[in-house]
Amino acid sequence: MSTIVPARPARATFISAARELAARDPVIAQLVELDGLPRLRPRAPSHFAALVRSIVFQQLAGAAAAAIHARVVTALRGDVTPGAVLATPTAELRAAGLSAAKEASLRDLAVKVEEGTVVLDPRGLARESDDEVVERLSTVRGIGRWTAEMFLLFQLRRLDVWPTGDLGVRRGYGLAWGIPMPSPKELALLGEPFLPYRSVAAWYCWRSVALERTGTGPFVTPGGAVGPGAAVARSAAAGRSAAAGRGNSTAVRRTKGTASATDGPARDRGRPSPDGARQVRTPPGARTSPRGRARAARGRPPA
Numbered sequence: 001m002s003t004i005v006p007a008r009p010a011r012a013t014f015i016s017a018a019r020e021l022a023a024r025d026p027v028i029a030q031l032v033e034l035d036g037l038p039r040l041r042p043r044a045p046s047h048f049a050a051l052v053r054s055i056v057f058q059q060l061a062g063a064a065a066a067a068i069h070a071r072v073v074t075a076l077r078g079d080v081t082p083g084a085v086l087a088t089p090t091a092e093l094r095a096a097g098l099s100a101a102k103e104a105s106l107r108d109l110a111v112k113v114e115e116g117t118v119v120l121d122p123r124g125l126a127r128e129s130d131d132e133v134v135e136r137l138s139t140v141r142g143i144g145r146w147t148a149e150m151f152l153l154f155q156l157r158r159l160d161v162w163p164t165g166d167l168g169v170r171r172g173y174g175l176a177w178g179i180p181m182p183s184p185k186e187l188a189l190l191g192e193p194f195l196p197y198r199s200v201a202a203w204y205c206w207r208s209v210a211l212e213r214t215g216t217g218p219f220v221t222p223g224g225a226v227g228p229g230a231a232v233a234r235s236a237a238a239g240r241s242a243a244a245g246r247g248n249s250t251a252v253r254r255t256k257g258t259a260s261a262t263d264g265p266a267r268d269r270g271r272p273s274p275d276g277a278r279q280v281r282t283p284p285g286a287r288t289s290p291r292g293r294a295r296a297a298r299g300r301p302p303a
Helices: 014-024 026-035 047-057 062-075 082-087 090-095 100-115 122-126 130-137 145-155 167-177 184-190 198-214 229-247 249-257 290-296
Strands: none
Touching (some): 014 198
8 A cells, every 4th residue: 555645735845744754653742742753964065065065975974974074175176066076186185184085976976977978967866856966976986885875965955865774874773763663664664754854853853862961851871771762662561551451351460460571662563663663673682782782882873
């Protein structure tokens, strides 16, 4: 059965979309109350400059990437355009701190923009769907789907980007809704209730990771917390237990006798999540082992 996508108002924004999702979803509503409405970083002065920044920042810590990016802008004499990149000698760009691979990526991007393979003028972009933008950008050396999705979300402010391969979004969803971290395939289905505003849901997933790291609100301690979705899961579990108990008082007594083992968020038991999707079973302790926390900690929102 196909998903019915709610109509999007002509002038929808991240703020208005967050309010609509909060009205639909109790977990989003609690995250809005806890962390406020979306706050996106300022856009780059041009779309080309945004992509240059993305390439420079790939696989680097924020401070080091920012320093290299500043030196690249200086090497371009402040003119971050395709023509300036192509006119700047390789030695100067390398001296700014770019690796050979990133210098080649910047030149390939500049060439493809100049020849029209990658469309960056606002009017041309307005005619392209999200998938078309991703497809064109992915032809550039060093730009993959994730970089293209971040461009769509943070630079173009497209409202329905759902980066299922982003570790931070996956981890944040698991934290906020109180379920094991979903796989990219599972996250694709879990995002359907947020159509056509999945960019906003992704933003709150990233914020959930940040809140958990600092132990804010319902995210009690880093590495061992569950988010606002736990209350929703507990409420659903209680409702199912009560319904079963009305038909079998013996089962109710047996459930009461083992409450300490089964109460709490529906974790690792294949129960439905708040939006109705089926959870996967995960071995006990998989989310809280030191190795698991170390891997999950790498899931952070983009700089």
